[in-house]
Amino acid sequence: MAYLLIVDDDADFANAVATVCRAMGHETQIVSTPGETLPRVAERQPDAVILDVMFPEDPAAGFQVARELRRQAPDLPILMLTAVNQQFPLGFSNRDIDPKWLPVTDFVEKPVDFGVLQTRIERLLAGTRGEAAP
């Protein structure tokens, strides 16, 4: 059993993801603002973070959180859930969405197929790096 931290401002979506993770046998914690993330990680380090990109106050807050997480816990696996990808650089710089630079272990585009999500979480916890790996 792993402890997963879900960072998403959409409570319905976060709860649905948490339901799936719990069904996989993992413990989950939902954080709805990017600012809460680092203190929660400092309190208790999760085995992986499932992180959204866009937050109401900052459409690219997820990238910033990912960078800070990388600094604080370089080995912490991060799975980024995003309604954007390289093809929709809404307000992001090209550097933000360059998969070679992306400071996350893997990313999945929203809407998420939960079959795909389960596979990615398993892969993440097994220590295999996904598409975002350099």
Next chain:
Amino acid sequence: MNGTADPVAPPTRYRLAPGPEAPAEVPRAEAGSEAAWIEPVLRANAVWFCQLRWLVVAVLLAVAVAGLVPALPTALGLRIQPLWPALTAGVLAALNLAFVRRSRPAGGPGTRGSIRAVLWAQIVSDLVILTAVVYWVGPDWPAAPFMYLFHIILACLVFSPGQSLAVLGLAAGLYGLSLGAVSRGWLPASTLRLEGTGSAGLPHPGQAGAGLVPMLLVWGVIWYLVSRLAATLRRRELELAETNRRLAASSEERAQHMLQTTHQLKAPFAAIHAMTQVLLAGYAGELPPAAREVAGKMADRCLALSRQIQEMLQLANLRSRAQTAPPGRPLDLAGVVREVLGRLEPAARQRRIRFHATLEPAPVQAAPDHLTMLVDNLVVNAVTYSHEGGVVEVTCTPEPGPAGGARLTVRDHGIGIAPEKLPRIFDDYYRTEEAVAHNRASTGLGLAIVRQVARATGATIEVESAPGRGSTFTVIFPGTPPAAGSAPNLSAAQPQTHHGLPADR
């Protein structure tokens, strides 16, 4: 396809040439300020003057050469000393070389002041040299002083009315000085005629002044007319630039608004889709079969809507000028096609559609995401509008010739498109009735995305289609500009022909 197949009728060909990608770049000038756009105009004028000056140098050299063959001017009753025009041409050419160097765009702040200085230097030196030429030609060529008018008119076009009046004053001063110097005997009289007027024909200083007055009047009238016209033109140009800037800003704002709106729509659908999956997976308790079916339909419609929103976002992003365009780089088109075919193959297989791919390494210059979007949409279209069990042929070849480039062909044997509908298929949301009958779920945005990417990469699209017999989309990519970078590293040298599955599957 609802249309009837005609085995005899030739397929219709439609060509979509690369059009303007976006409105011309509009300088972000403050309203009423001409600072931002005047500098390139001045620089262009400075360059143009340099080009004109080479013509004058050529004419002076031709006159000098004519002077070396005395028979030629003598036949015309003239006597030309070749030294004068040759010397003048040399001085003018040397000055022009310096002006050409100074007129090049240097970039950076402060260049505007220097380009004005270059223009002033050009006009003043031209007037001095012209005065020398007019003196050398002598009073036997009454049209010579009219050459000052060229400079007065050009000054009206380039400078403010006050500054062009200063140019007129300078021209008058120099011309008057040359007349006065000759009439007072400070300079020997010069003439081109064989039987020159000599000193006997020198005009009296008073006469010289009287001759200058009507000339000044003519110059003054022309200065007034041209400077007024030029001022009106400049004002109109400023108004147009401002209107253009506002239009572009408004269009940009609309595109941004659409981006935000569609993105806002995507997030709730992601949540709805997630929750229907929770229901379907039984995480919220087992559902009775009828409820499962309803939840399944909800999930399907959510996905379809998400896809539509995704395509709207793609299109809005491609059209949004404010977005930093992803940089184009040398790519192997075959690699992109192979990746797309690999990804789409499972979906094609569900409809028993096979890919037949012939992929040769072909260099193109494009943004990787955009190129993938183009290929993806063309192949998805071919699969969507094929009949079950059909074949989609994809070929990718380099263009022959030194210019390079690449050609992508996607051919299906599906429903086809009626000739009269071909010109509209690249329009947003346009779907033929036959297409809707064949597949209700398509958005009508796929080919609009293809067109947008083709425009951005300078590619041309050709479509050949016959109702009931299928369509062939050919995209011709331009060659990689030599300065754009090195050629892509193309791994496979031999063409690869695939039946059924793409190479990497």
